[in-house]
Amino acid sequence: MRRSGEALPSSHAAGGQAPAPAGERSDWATLRRLFPYLWQYKWRVLAALAFMVGAKVANVGVPVLLKNLVDTMTPKPDMAQALLIVPIGLLLAYGLLRFSTSLFSELRELIFAKATEGTARQIALEVFRHLHSLSLRFHLERQTGGMTRDIERGTRGVHSLISMSLYSIVPTIIELVLVLTILGVKFDAFFVWITVAALVLYILFTVTVTEWRTQFRKTMNELDSVAQSRAVDSLLNYETVKYFNNEDFEAGRYDASLDRYRKAAIKSQRTLSMLNTGQQALIAVSLVLMLWRATSGVVDGRMTLGDLVMVNAFMIQLYIPLNFLGVIYREIKQSLTDLDKMFVLMEKEREVRDSPDAQPLAGADATVRFDDVSFAYEPARPILKHVSFEIPAGKTVAVVGPSGSGKSTLARLLYRFYDVQQGRITIGGEDIREVTQSSVRHAIGIVPQDTVLFNDTVEYNIAYGRPGATRDEVEAAARAARIHDFIAATPKGYDTTVGERGLKLSGGEKQRVAIARTLLKNPPIVIFDEATSALDSANERAIQSELKSAAQDKTTLVIAHRLSTVVDAHEILVLESGVIVERGTHAQLLAKQGRYAQMWALQKSEAAPLM
Template sequence: MNPSANASQTAAAASEVRSDLDSLKRIWALAGPQRGKVLRGIAFRFAQSLSLGLAFGALIWVVTGLADGRPLSWVWIAQVTGIVALSLGGQILFGYLSVTHSWLSSYQLAGGLRLSILDRLQRLPMGFHLSRHKGDTVAVLTTDMEMLESFISDALPRIAQAFGLPVIVLGYLFWRDWTVALAALASIAVAAPVFLWSSRRLAKLGIRRQDMQAEAGARMIEYVQGMAVIRAFNRIAKGQESFLDALRDFRDISVRMTAQLSMPLVLFGALLMLGAPLVFVVASARYFAGDLDAGTLTAALVLVFSVYTPLLGLIAVMELTRMADASLTRIDRIMTAETLPEPAQPKAPQGFAVTFDDVSFSYTPGAPVLEKISFTVPERTMTAIVGPSGSGKSTILNLLPRFWDVSAGRITIGGGDIRQISEAQLNALITVVFQDVYLFAGTIFDNIAFGRAGASQDEVEAAARAARAHDFITAMPDGYHSRVGEGGTTLSGGERQRISIARAILKDAPIVLLDESTAAIDPTNERAIQEALARMVADKTLIVVAHKLSTIQSADQILVLDRGEIIERGDHESLLALNGRYNTLWSYRAQAARWRVGQS
């Protein structure tokens, strides 16, 4: 990774770092209905630590009693045994209750949060998704959520447990001699700032580490998905290089994290444990001065390590805590990303005519893709859009269903601005048939039925017949229950396209956006798809991005785009008569039709 990238990542990580208290507040806000279980899990783990304190109390009772000359008796032994048994029983009971509540709450919280993230993802503009690696979003839903689960189920209760026994012991020492107790507290007060500083430093590195882990995951997905291309061009070594680079970056940041934190954490432990000799010196000095009895001296010497040893356990959970905080930061990037605004009072469109009114749009500031585009598609008519690559054809299709919002101007359906139509209603009005078809890993039936919730077998089959897909589906061993593989890899391009058209037919929306689906299809499939499309678009408001001009000769109007502007408009015959850009494109199409392999 280059230095400028490192600098920008460092700045980004620093701006996202939260204090431990802020992180706990954020987790508390996310916990929602699970807050009670989370609190009970922490309280039970604290009670488990207090139960351990009973055993230490029994030990001190015996030691101080013997130091004061108390003789052993069966009654005393029974009392001590009862306290130890009660301590053991409390540790088992409260440990079980803590695990039950903490683990259940962590799984339920993570499950609910995953659903919230998925809901948020579907409401975010396409620009958000296209600016991120697929692997980054996958990592949030898997690795980051697992890290958060581990923090709530394990680290958070362990933090509470680390303070239980020290609180009891320090309370006892304050009761017996406040000077000795203050000596025990002194090293904690000195070590605490080192711990907090180390934790904050780890937070910055933790965010970068999680980002690089997601980057490595994205590269792995890219490598696996592109395996066919990599092997076809004998570029296996080249394909591995990007993945290995991401893994090296992840390794380097992990090593750096360990190297940079080793000394501060060792210093924290050393400062903390210096309290032991300090307590020894203070307690001994007060004893020799006659201000401390032998029992209290003995108790202080025996208990001092029980104050510091549990606190040293915080080092073990610090990395998990900061990694969970880094994961929480990455989750917040999704949960706080700006969604497309929803109208406060949605308005229903009056009809299905589509109008682009002085529309401009840029994916990035200063790089306009569309410049003051205006046209109207009357209800139940067909408008075709043609032009060279990069002229803005697909952008027009993306703006109508609000994959992005316009930069200027407005788009209306039935006279109403699409920004004033609810998301659910807008989705119900529009069907999009993409050139690049995506099928979900499941059955053919599932993929077609995706077009309408609760569709019956008869409705799915009717849509498949209309899409000219029924015959090849029923010829498969499992018919409509045949599995298509991830992305539909078990089907040909033409078969995938016809299934996507069947899905669109089943939806039966009044407006159809078609990124022409026959550009890369063989003649046999092309004819079937054209027949299917003709059935689908009957009586629909249709906008087609055309790659084959032969398919749009009957369009009611044709728009010719160039560099984001409409330079010609009209039907096929009138545009040919203009002898302009459309006529030139038509001539190229005629020349291409006469081209043969081997022709010089």
């Protein structure tokens, strides 16, 4: 609804509550923010932890059982009878432990799946709801592609964070404690110290290098969001690109973004290779030391062959998950970063919010009043200056004036997309800042100048005015808006898809769908913001009677450029530079021979050659 002369809203606008840039949130703070969502499923969390411990106990028991099996099979005197019986029992126990490891792991994932999916769903839904609650100022400044990518990555980050921590980090820690306990109790402390030293060095190296690499990952994400935003913005403005033959220009901009992303990705891969090489070197050295110590023990008679097999199996079980520690740690860090971005969206301050004790609009009286209203998107450029007028219940007031005079700002303020900085707006005597926004918007219907439709069917877009309306009600609204015959003539009728932002329809068809949508809503207050601007003269005259009928007994605010559409208004306001310079009926304003009369004469002379 913005005219070319109106100022775009700014985050530094007077009266705005644009939040200050938030400080960098720590990973622990992000985890604390996530914890309440998970704790709603506390019994599933505890059950999953119990199954996880069971899986690790069974997993650690496998090398111990393998040691006993090897020792049992080692030839000894008087063991001919045992050779036939003991291995069978050990083999069965070995198979049972292997199966138990997998069984407990699957049970853990099965139990915890509902918690993971439920948490991701709840956070995504809260972000979605919060974004809809933010002011128009935020949505005019946002980059849709980048924001949707942040939400997508944040939702995926919930899954990754839970998966990596609960299924990789925590089980590895449990297994490490069990293995170190067994090594310390059964053998000398040398095995424990080698393992601990290797793990400490491994973790320090991994964390240090991964922290250093985080900057490259962040750069990749930022460049990815930029590329996505440019691609989405270009595709949304497909027609504009075609009008100016700028396909190559758009492809060049997109390619430049992709090239910057490519360079960042190569740098990230180079550092990843360095990380993986260092990790493998540390693992190889520690494995050699452990096996050298175990082999020496076997040669010296301090250890059996089974002990050697057990130590080797323990090391393999420990180092295989550690092998992925760099990847896991990086993914956890990335998930925390992505999740934090989504939490930042959730914490965006709402510029327009309901007061704690706000009650729904009473609705008995639909009289609208602007009382000494002043407003500016930016302090340096006021849009409305001490505007006062009243629309009595069931009457029609029209506002006319040049572009940039503040006409559409009146509609935005009435809808409470912004709060006034001086004065007040009332409906039925109630200040709209003291009642709920939902009740205010429920009482108002609008036909905007720039109609944007959902990429869905015609029926869906008309029924959006009152979700749940029947097909008969939708058709009745379409007939009243003079678009039913057009819809019925299409191959799919009301099931016709209108395309992205309704681009498959002409401007006039989109506007008539918007009129039908508002007629279906049937609110007590109606705003027509240049409601016939996209219609030709014949259709405008045809639909004018329908608009008049739709406004019957409703409190109506008409914002118009064509004066011919407002001649029947009970009062006409002439707005210039945010100030009402004239007011009265059509006849009264013509008789004054002032600004309105000049505008009327100018429009009559422009229309004369076409008649």
